[in-house]
Amino acid sequence: MQATRSLKAHRLAVAVFFFMAGLCFASWASRIPDIKLKLGLSDAGLGAVLFALPIGLMLSLPLSGWAVTRFSSKTMVTIAAVGYPLILILIGAVTATWQLVGVLFCFGIFGNLYNISANTQAVGVESLYQRSIMATFHGIWSLAGFSGAAIGTFLIAQEITPLHHFLLICIASLVVVLLAQGYILPKDTKPEKQQPLFVKPDASILKLGLIAFGCLVCEGTMFDWSGVYFQKVVKAPKEMVTLGYTVFMATMATGRFLGDRLVTRFGIQRMLQASGIIISSGLAIAVLFPAITTATFGFFLVGLGVSSVVPMVYSAAGKSKTMSPGVALAAVSTIGFLGFLIGPPLIGFIAELSGLRWSFTIIAIIGFSTTIMATLMKWER
Numbered sequence: 004m005q006a007t008r009s010l011k012a013h014r015l016a017v018a019v020f021f022f023m024a025g026l027c028f029a030s031w032a033s034r035i036p037d038i039k040l041k042l043g044l045s046d047a048g049l050g051a052v053l054f055a056l057p058i059g060l061m062l063s064l065p066l067s068g069w070a071v072t073r074f075s076s077k078t079m080v081t082i083a084a085v086g087y088p089l090i091l092i093l094i095g096a097v098t099a100t101w102q103l104v105g106v107l108f109c110f111g112i113f114g115n116l117y118n119i120s121a122n123t124q125a126v127g128v129e130s131l132y133q134r135s136i137m138a139t140f141h142g143i144w145s146l147a148g149f150s151g152a153a154i155g156t157f158l159i160a161q162e163i164t165p166l167h168h169f170l171l172i173c174i175a176s177l178v179v180v181l182l183a184q185g186y187i188l189p190k191d192t193k194p195e196k197q198q199p200l201f202v203k204p205d206a207s208i209l210k211l212g213l214i215a216f217g218c219l220v221c222e223g224t225m226f227d228w229s230g231v232y233f234q235k236v237v238k239a240p241k242e243m244v245t246l247g248y249t250v251f252m253a254t255m256a257t258g259r260f261l262g263d264r265l266v267t268r269f270g271i272q273r274m275l276q277a278s279g280i281i282i283s284s285g286l287a288i289a290v291l292f293p294a295i296t297t298a299t300f301g302f303f304l305v306g307l308g309v310s311s312v313v314p315m316v317y318s319a320a321g322k323s324k325t326m327s328p329g330v331a332l333a334a335v336s337t338i339g340f341l342g343f344l345i346g347p348p349l350i351g352f353i354a355e356l357s358g359l360r361w362s363f364t365i366i367a368i369i370g371f372s373t374t375i376m377a378t379l380m381k382w383e384r
Contacts, residue, residue: 010131016186017124018143020080023176024117025144027088029151030172031110034095034165041165042100055104057344059111061337067119068333076127076191076329077184080120084180087113088173095166119336123328126321127188135266138314142259149256191328205325210380211316212338214275217372218312219339221282223346224366225251225305228359232289236359237298247289250299251306258310271315272377279374282308286367290360305370312373313339 039049071079090110097103125140151172158168229248233239239246266274285304288297316335323331346366353362 010128012186013128013131013188014136016183017121017128017188018140019179019183020084020117020121020124020187021140021143022147022150023084023180024087024114024121025147026151026154027091027172027176028114029148030155030169031091031094033152033155033159034168037159037165038094038097038103042097042103044100048100052100052104052107055107056111056114057340059108060115061111061340061344063112063115064119064333064337064340067116068327068330070116071120071123071191071329071333072327075189076120076123077187077189079116080124080187081180081184083113083117083120084184085177087117088169088176091169092166092173095164095169115336119329119332122317122332123191123321124187126318126328126332127191129318129321135263135271135315135318137318138259138262138266138311141311141314142256142262145252145256145259148252205323207380208320208323208326208331208334209338210376211320212335214373214376215313215316215335215339216342217279217369217376218282218309218316219342220346220349221286221305221366221370222255222309223343224350224363225302225309227347228350228362229302232359232363233295233298236293237295239295243295246295247299247302251302254303254306255310258307259314262311262314266311266315271319272380274311275315275377276374278308278310278312279371279377280308281305282370282373283367284308286363286370290363290367293360308370 035049035053044052067079087110090106090113093106094103094110097106121140122137125137129136154172155168158171225248229251230244233244233247237247262274269277281304285301285306285308287301288304289301292298292301316339317332320331320335321328326334350359350362350366353365
């Protein structure tokens with residue numbers, strides 16, 4: 004009975020860290036228009052400034068994997084959970100563009116450290132449960148995103164400044180995280196043999212990274228281009244331009260809460276194969292039948308398809324026999340996140356040449372690569 008309580012406590016504590024990470028990020032995202040206005044940035048200027056965050060994230064990926072392996076995920080997730088909301092306050096306090104660039108770069112670094120260390124904790128808890136629970140943690144992150152957006156909308160209506168908004172989030176985050184910190188796993192899952200901190204990813208890790216890459220190309224496309232697609236191709240009324248994006252986000256979050264049960268029943272390979280088919284089918288429907296109803300249904304399928312791919316890939320990477328969980332997760336994240344960065348510009352380039360429908364067709368083909376790579380991989384029985 005005591006062991007069961009302890010296991011649940013570990014799971015709840017890790018879930019708290021996922022929630023607060025999502026809440027911090029969503030809080031920042033909800034106030035981007037206000038900060039843009041405060042600094043007098045143009046659309047192009049804002050786009051250039053925002054690129055500082057993924058640069059910080061990408062550059063810190065190898066360092067995050069090393070730090071988690073060297074000092075433990077418990078230590079690093081605690082540091083990240085304190086630093087991330089504190090930097091959020093600095094974002095609210097900036098008065099110049101150069102300051103925002105520097106702070107967003109640091110926000111990307113701490114956000115990545117939070118991601119790698121929290122997922123390493125999740126891998127450890129999942130190994131104790133001996134069944135899939137990773138997707139649920141990512142579902143909690145998505146739920147936090149909705150919560151953060153709702154809180155942001157409310158505080159904007161009350162004319163609360165970004166600085167005071169972020170201060171409230173920071174205080175709540177520090178209190179909740181410090182209460183949960185004592186219940187996270189003290190030690191990480193280790194490979195059977197001691198591995199060096201820096202090691203070349205093996206074939207299985209590279210394939211997992213490519214699966215994540217294909218999925219995140221699609222996910223990045225939906226984040227940045229779904230509204231434009233509804234506006235220019237679907238020709239949706241102004242009040243319905245965000246419908247596809249909203250449906251996509253809702254089904255992605257819902258799918259993550261259902262994903263663990265499905266992985267337990269059907270296995271990770273079948274789930275990844277099905278995910279690729281669902282992603283490409285959804286995009287194909289939106290391309291072939293660009294009406295509001297059919298395009299919305301297509302985006303519904305895309306959200307369902309992408310929902311559990313990254314959690315499944317992270318779970319598989321964390322069980323690597325050749326790399327520590329932190330280093331394996333960093334390697335997969337590096338390859339996968341390149342897809343998140345490449346997808347939106349790729350859409351723009353192809354759209355300029357031949358139109359958005361052709362762009363989405365290419366993305367549908369890339370989405371199907373998830374099925375192909377999952378079929379080519381050798382999975383443990």
